[in-house]
Amino acid sequence: xxxxxxxxxxxxxxxxxxxxxxxxxxxxxxxxxxxxxxxxxxxxxxxxxxxxxxxxxxxxxxxxxxxxxxxxxxxxxxxxxxxxxxxxxxxxxxxxxxxxxxxxxxxxxxxxxxxxxxxxxxxxxxxxxxxxxxxxxxxxxxxxxxxxxxxxxxxxxxxxxxxxxxxxxxxxxxxxxxxxxxxxxxxxxxxxxxxxxxxxxxxxxxxxxxxxxxxxxxxxxxxxxxxxxxxxxxxxxxxxxxxxxxxxxxxxxxxxxxxxxxxxxxxxxxxxxxxxxxxxxx
Amino acid sequence: xxxxxxxxxxxxxxxxxxxxxxxxxxxxxxxxxxxxxxxxxxxxxxxxxxxxxxxxxxxxxxxxxxxxxxxxxxxxxxxxxxxxxxxxxxxxxxxxxxxxxxxxxxxxxxxxxxxxxxxxxxxxxxxxxxxxxxxxxxxxxxxxxxxxxxxxxxxxxxxxxxxxxxxxxxxxxxxxxxxxxxxxxxxxxxxxxxxxxxxxxxxxxxxxxxxxxxxxxxxxxxxxxxxxxxxxxxxxxxxxxx
Ligand SMILES: Cc1cc2nc3c(=O)[nH]c(=O)nc-3n(C[C@H](O)[C@H](O)[C@H](O)COP(=O)(O)OP(=O)(O)OC[C@H]3O[C@@H](n4cnc5c(N)ncnc54)[C@H](O)[C@@H]3O)c2cc1C
Ligand code: SF4
Ligand code: SF4
Ligand code: SF4
Numbered sequence: 001x002x003x004x005x006x007x008x009x010x011x012x013x014x015x016x017x018x019x020x021x022x023x024x025x026x027x028x029x030x031x032x033x034x035x036x037x038x039x040x041x042x043x044x045x046x047x048x049x050x051x052x053x054x055x056x057x058x059x060x061x062x063x064x065x066x067x068x069x070x071x072x073x074x075x076x077x078x079x080x081x082x083x084x085x086x087x088x089x090x091x092x093x094x095x096x097x098x099x100x101x102x103x104x105x106x107x108x109x110x111x112x113x114x115x116x117x118x119x120x121x122x123x124x125x126x127x128x129x130x131x132x133x134x135x136x137x138x139x140x141x142x143x144x145x146x147x148x149x150x151x152x153x154x155x156x157x158x159x160x161x162x163x164x165x166x167x168x169x170x171x172x173x174x175x176x177x178x179x180x181x182x183x184x185x186x187x188x189x190x191x192x193x194x195x196x197x198x199x200x201x202x203x204x205x206x207x208x209x210x211x212x213x214x215x216x217x218x219x220x221x222x223x224x225x226x227x228x229x230x231x232x233x234x235x236x237x238x239x240x241x242x243x244x245x246x247x248x249x250x251x252x253x254x255x256x257x258x259x260x261x262x263x264x265x266x267x268x269x270x271x272x273x274x275x276x277x278x279x280x281x282x
Numbered sequence: 283x284x285x286x287x288x289x290x291x292x293x294x295x296x297x298x299x300x301x302x303x304x305x306x307x308x309x310x311x312x313x314x315x316x317x318x319x320x321x322x323x324x325x326x327x328x329x330x331x332x333x334x335x336x337x338x339x340x341x342x343x344x345x346x347x348x349x350x351x352x353x354x355x356x357x358x359x360x361x362x363x364x365x366x367x368x369x370x371x372x373x374x375x376x377x378x379x380x381x382x383x384x385x386x387x388x389x390x391x392x393x394x395x396x397x398x399x400x401x402x403x404x405x406x407x408x409x410x411x412x413x414x415x416x417x418x419x420x421x422x423x424x425x426x427x428x429x430x431x432x433x434x435x436x437x438x439x440x441x442x443x444x445x446x447x448x449x450x451x452x453x454x455x456x457x458x459x460x461x462x463x464x465x466x467x468x469x470x471x472x473x474x475x476x477x478x479x480x481x482x483x484x485x486x487x488x489x490x491x492x493x494x495x496x497x498x499x500x501x502x503x504x505x506x507x508x509x510x511x512x513x514x515x516x517x518x519x520x521x522x523x524x
Pocket of ligand 1: 024031050102
């Protein structure tokens, strides 16, 4: 099984801007790419998963650095990023839209570009597709149950959530840090994630995630010529610093292990569903 | 040259306008095909036959059409309409249901007669209820790009690309917002991307806590949401990126 999909190169990287690093989940690659895009004119609008009351996520079209920084960080709940893509082009009049999403959302936007049945004059306005690694996601009330019932932190007090080292981490604005073992979060997972066969956003121009790189750094796959050109420009402009992925720990081996474990587990579920006559995406 | 016809049934011409919205690409397409019939764009071919007791004036759908782009549904209460669609099938190699009305009835699903000057005209069906359809392209109207892609693929014989549209021709006549409920959410496949919501041209879909909520009273049964959802159909060629 192919763990990562096609890519041109893989690096470890982080944003040069300290303010981005402070607010971002990992190396701040998504926020740095967006802010660089808006400032350099390569992008004129970007899709973000905005933070709302109660640490809820809501898709939004952003056109400023402030909006991007406010949305930095991972919300472990479904955020329908595709749903605002047409309004970026229509209401906001954007011509060069930056998109970020989980692997499934990257698949969605690729399909919308290739088969734009209800997407008039949208495909040629998508300037950059960024993907974030994803093992699984949670419905809002699933995340809420994990945070409030298992970790004892109120949603309104959450400043950051993270998954790493086998645990789900919650950080409150009062300085509390609580964890629960990842296996206790399984009942709250979005079940449709169990047929998902993509861990590293294989169809993005640039994919990024935390796994494989040290804390505060991100692992990046550059997949398309467009993605490569974009990343090179960011490096030249000093927006991010990069390291050879082979020089960092734990490196791609761990990414590969996780990607394969996701794919193998979900391939079984796909087979099971087929056996009992249920449909699967084809 | 490939002979293309645009056949106007009970439609609004919006599908043809969407095709024209391609500007320079329309010229490419027109340059690559022989537009043999399109009442809106080309002189109609009128045949006048005079017999002893009457003069018959007919606008004839030509023979030997390679690709017929049919827009609009069929009014079963209008015999001209029924004849036109039968002739179209007889004379064409590939019949494309262009847009919601032709493919799934669209807004004409709600027609129920009673209006002047033809109060008896009450029954409207997608063309697939009367003839066999090869490809169906949903949308009200389908996007400009999707029409161009479909025509170019048909001209190039790119059956891989066209396969999803062949399937919609077979199974998509009952399109509705309920499709994403029945075929995606209820099958434990919806991961909440929001593609359906953005695609819906009448904003009948709201994403609420990561799942589509269909406001059925707004839905015009255009079939876009179901066609656009990647969790029903994810063609292999979408996976090819450069
Ligand atoms: C549900 C989920 C599961 C993940 N699982 C893994 C994993 O298993 N392994 C791994 O290495 N990485 C995983 N990640 C990715 C990781 O948490 C970071 O999002 C990624 O490393 C980007 O960090 P950054 O510092 O570069 O981005 P930042 O600069 O912090 O920006 C993150 C961007 O992601 C967007 N975003 C946040 N939440 C969502 C959401 N729910 N849906 C869509 N977009 C969102 C925001 O708009 C923001 O622009 C997951 C992310 C999500 C959302
Ligand atoms: S696991 Fe797959 S389906 Fe679920 S949110 Fe992540 S990318 Fe989407
Ligand atoms: S919900 Fe919208 S996209 Fe779906 S069939 Fe109805 S009108 Fe069309
Ligand atoms: S398009 Fe996305 S949100 Fe809509 S039904 Fe399909 S998977 Fe769900």
